[in-house]
Amino acid sequence: MSIFEDTSSSLERRRPTRLALLGCTGSIGTQTLDICRMHPDKVELTAIAVNSSCKGLVEVAREFDVPHVAVADETHKDDPILEELPEGCDLGFGQDAVTRLASLPDVDCVLVAVVGEAGIWASAEALRCGKVWAPANKEALVIGGDLLMPMAKPGRVLPVDSEHNAIYQCLVGERREDLSKIWLTCSGGPFFGSPRKQLEKVTAAQALAHPTWKMGSKITIDCATLMNKGLEVIEAHHLFGVPIDDINVLVHRQSKVHSAVEFSDGSVKAQLGPSDMRIAIQYALSYPERWESPATHVDWRSSEPLTFAAPDVESFRCLSLALEAGRTGGTLPCAMNAANEVANEAFRNAACGFCDIDRIVERVMEMTEVEPLSSFEQIAEVDALSRSRARALVSELA
Structure with missing residues (x-):
């Protein structure tokens, strides 16, 4: 459902x-x-x-x-x-x-x-x-x-994630059959516009400097690699029953448009607001009501212009790998996620480079024999095996 x-x-x-x-x-x-x-x-x-x-x-x-x-x-x-x-x-x-x-x-x-x-x-x-x-x-x-x-x-x-909470808000009162696509916004992270060669040299300290959101270290690195956005595409696919290829990632540097939905007549409905997670968290707790928020409201008369761009999936390969896992389904997203968690932590501990993250994820995905998802016990087994494979690949880099 x-x-x-x-x-x-x-x-x-x-x-x-x-x-x-x-x-x-x-x-x-x-x-x-x-x-x-x-x-x-x-x-x-x-x-x-x-x-x-x-x-x-x-x-x-x-x-x-x-x-x-x-x-x-x-x-x-x-x-x-x-x-x-x-x-x-x-x-x-x-x-x-x-x-x-x-x-x-x-x-x-x-x-x-x-x-x-x-x-x-x-x-x-x-x-x-x-x-x-x-x-x-x-x-x-x-x-x-x-x-x-x-x-x-x-x-x-x-959903509490700002993007999925925004999509939820946009869909309240709408008919499922009228939905055409989802526009999932993305800040682009600290390295937006950087070529692959430059990404090879970045440090964990640089990757942890997110331009707009304050988050934990793991998710901040995922935002820098764009893996976070790939995970969010798969999440939106399950939450809203929309095919992976009908969920489009849209780089929006100002982080004021939290996501949008497009309908069959070409109309687009977006949810906008300050870059403050408390609004999304609170809506998840208050729905269908709206409460006074601790967030500072945006004065749209003086706010900076809103810009949009396509993501660079060639330089930021984690996004394309996540989309591939989402399209394939079964146990592959589990293997992909486990490998990413290991590689993400290794990068934060200086055990691998920034671009090694997607290399490790890709290799673990290649090693995975994809099966239909049948039980939570199966998830635990695939997760453990994929982590073991990822750790071995990290060790090879030492």
Whole structure:
């Protein structure tokens, strides 16, 4: 299925919305906390999770008096700071504990903001339990969209990514059969216009200097390689039921047009606004309502001109590789994503060059025997094998 349908009439919201925030100390998580502070009468934080940041977990739990918390990394079980959790707080460790938060009876909405393939398990649990699923983790849909979307109930999926949230807003009230294509906008990253030869020399510090958005280090590198946009094309394909080749990437340096949809009559509807993720996060929590936002509004009379361009898929080969994986489907997107996560981290640790990222991804994709996607266990196997292959390729570069 897709979430194209305007399901405002079927979406019943309890007030306040009881929120499970998985990844509460990351970029998306901390911005979500801003919304919780601004709208305490509308959002109640009932469950939070982190990978390893126990100090941050305790600070959030104490501020919001959160009753359920989880730490994914079990090596932190004995961190002394955890003794400072609120009295009676339910604490769990490991991936299963994080996933369990998505099924709690006092949770209405699960915002999945953990990085990488780990988000798929909590996402599946949220859908299985009929919660409102607010995915900020694009990898879950990239590697498991064929399994996750059939589990989705109408009106229970509200994307958090700014581009997909924008598309969702543009499609409210529209008919599926009138949609012609999606224009998925992209800042172009810090190296827009750079030839391949120049990209061979860039450093991680340069790649982490994103021109408009503040994000975590992994996604910032993905933006620099344009892999992030490739992942978002696959995500949009699953969310909105649109073929890969009907989703066009559009470089928009000002990051004010967050995406657009084009209809059969040539009309285009776009969602515009400031470069502030809190608007998209808040809409996912407030839909079908709109709340006052902590973001600064744009004065369109004095804003810079808006420009658009096509992406350079020859220099930024990660985008074309992701599109290839999306067209092929099956287990290939999982292999592609796993290889990218390994290569991305290797580049950040100076273990490979910027252009080695797409070389490693391409080689792992070539090594992958593509099969139809059949289970989450299969995803785990393909992910593990692809990571092993990618790590071996990184070692060869040393």
